[in-house]
Amino acid sequence: MGPERHLYSSVPASLRMKLPSWAHAPHISPEHKLLVCHETSQTDASRGSLGWGFQTACWQYSLRNMLFHLFTLSFTPTSVPTITIAPGVKMPLAGVGTWQYNATVAERVVAEALGLGYRHVDTALNYHNQDGVGRAIAAAIDGSRLTRRDLFLVSKIPGGLNHSAASAALETSLAQLFPKATGAYVDLMLVHFPATWAGAGGKAARQEEWSALEAFVKEGKARAIGVSHYCRRHLDDILEIATIRPAVNQVQYHVGMGAAGPLADDDMAYMRSKGVTFEGFSPLCGPCGGANATELISGALVSRIGRKHGKSGAQVALRWQVQQGIPVIPKSKDLAHLRENIDLFSWALDADDMAALSAATKPAVSGATSPGGEPVSGDCSVA
Numbered sequence: 017m018g019p020e021r022h023l024y025s026s027v028p029a030s031l032r033m034k035l036p037s038w039a040h041a042p043h044i045s046p047e048h049k050l051l052v053c054h055e056t057s058q059t060d061a062s063r064g065s066l067g068w069g070f071q072t073a074c075w076q077y078s079l080r081n082m083l084f085h086l087f088t089l090s091f092t093p094t095s096v097p098t099i100t101i102a103p104g105v106k107m108p109l110a111g112v113g114t115w116q117y118n119a120t121v122a123e124r125v126v127a128e129a130l131g132l133g134y135r136h137v138d139t140a141l142n143y144h145n146q147d148g149v150g151r152a153i154a155a156a157i158d159g160s161r162l163t164r165r166d167l168f169l170v171s172k173i174p175g176g177l178n179h180s181a182a183s184a185a186l187e188t189s190l191a192q193l194f195p196k197a198t199g200a201y202v203d204l205m206l207v208h209f210p211a212t213w214a215g216a217g218g219k220a221a222r223q224e225e226w227s228a229l230e231a232f233v234k235e236g237k238a239r240a241i242g243v244s245h246y247c248r249r250h251l252d253d254i255l256e257i258a259t260i261r262p263a264v265n266q267v268q269y270h271v272g273m274g275a276a277g278p279l280a281d282d283d284m285a286y287m288r289s290k291g292v293t294f295e296g297f298s299p300l301c302g303p304c305g306g307a308n309a310t311e312l313i314s315g316a317l318v319s320r321i322g323r324k325h326g327k328s329g330a331q332v333a334l335r336w337q338v339q340q341g342i343p344v345i346p347k348s349k350d351l352a353h354l355r356e357n358i359d360l361f362s363w364a365l366d367a368d369d370m371a372a373l374s375a376a377t378k379p380a381v382s383g384a385t386s387p388g389g390e391p392v393s394g395d396c397s398v399a
């Protein structure tokens with residue numbers, strides 16, 4: 017038996033009866049399908065013995081792959097630049113967010129985003145959608161469209177957990193994202209909040225939880241670790257004991273906050289001085305409510321600047337951040353918006369645009385107000 021016959025024999029008999037559907041069989045690996053197609057097209061003998069049904073299946077399968085790549089190429093804007101967040105770990109400056117999406121929506125959005133050229137995906141144990149995110153990733157990998165190494169996957173576990181609860185949350189998170197894969201890992205795992213959502217925890221709890229994240233890295237299950245909603249005081253607690261430094265602090269940041277000061281932006285300058293990458297969430301002020309929620313989409317300032325560059329208001333707001341080296345993770349359920357939100361790197365804002373956007377005070381900073389009336393993020397009030 018030649019190699020092609022051997023490969024053909026390994027296709028289940030039930031599928032051999034209806035060969036075109038074999039091309040879509042999820043349990044046969046894409047590598048195997050391509051190998052079988054390749055081997056069987058080598059000799060007339062095998063082609064004759066395998067018949068037209070088989071050739072049609074191969075043709076369909078190859079066409080599907082080719083169309084996917086053509087689609088990806090035609091709609092993938094200039095490749096997304098990366099920022100180094102830890103030794104050997106590069107984070108794409110633009111990614112897709114998934115907060116408030118259920119697993120079904122998250123699966124669709126992430127699949128569409130990957131097709132458009134996104135490689136950075138942001139989720140969290142608390143979003144209750146990691147199984148959907150994982151399915152979209154598995155489909156892209158199983159379909160040979162991407163390898164795991166092409167992707168940058170970020171997750172988060174809740175804050176305020178002791179070592180064993182944190183370890184359990186980390187394992188659960190990984191199992192939800194990669195239920196079948198051996199050697200699974202995330203590229204970045206964050207502690208979602210400096211304490212529990214109710215504010216319980218404090219310094220000792222932060223330090224204990226961090227030790228669980230470090231163990232996770234040492235087991236090869238995360239390439240980098242970081243924090244979210246941390247202000248200077250919280251970060252100092254971690255730096256005091258860290259053997260692996262926090263790579264990222266993910267906090268709310270958007271146009272309107274550029275002039276707001278360290279209590280509102282969770283001390284961006286301090287984070288950066290400690291080598292912690294400052295990452296902005298809610299870059300379009302999506303959850304800000306009322307007029308604040310549309311200010312960065314259709315507000316006067318971003319619209320005026322957008323017209324000058326032939327870009328949308330949302331693109332202007334996002335470009336303002338990435339032009340400062342701040343990674344952004346806008347979310348969208350709309351394919352056209354997803355396409356816009358990654359088209360940020362083939363054009364630039366000029367110095368006047370940057371200055372006007374940095375001076376903007378709308379949308380207002382969400383969070384709290386200090387006793388002196390200053391806007392603050394509210395994160396520093398967490399014990």
Ligand SMILES: NC(=O)c1ccc[n+]([C@@H]2O[C@H](COP(=O)([O-])OP(=O)(O)OC[C@H]3O[C@@H](n4cnc5c(N)ncnc54)[C@H](OP(=O)(O)O)[C@@H]3O)[C@@H](O)[C@H]2O)c1
Nearest residue numbers: 113114115138297298299300301302330346347348349353
């Ligand atoms: N660490 C944390 O605690 C934390 C907190 C909040 C968020 N995050 C992360 O940050 C991600 C993004 O933040 P977010 O979800 O709060 O909201 P966002 O990205 O600031 O805004 C999303 C809103 O903007 C709209 N939108 C997106 N692109 C658009 C475009 N090009 N044109 C017009 N409208 C557009 C979306 O509507 P359409 O669907 O109609 O496009 C949606 O209503 C989250 O999904 C999550 O991954 C993290």
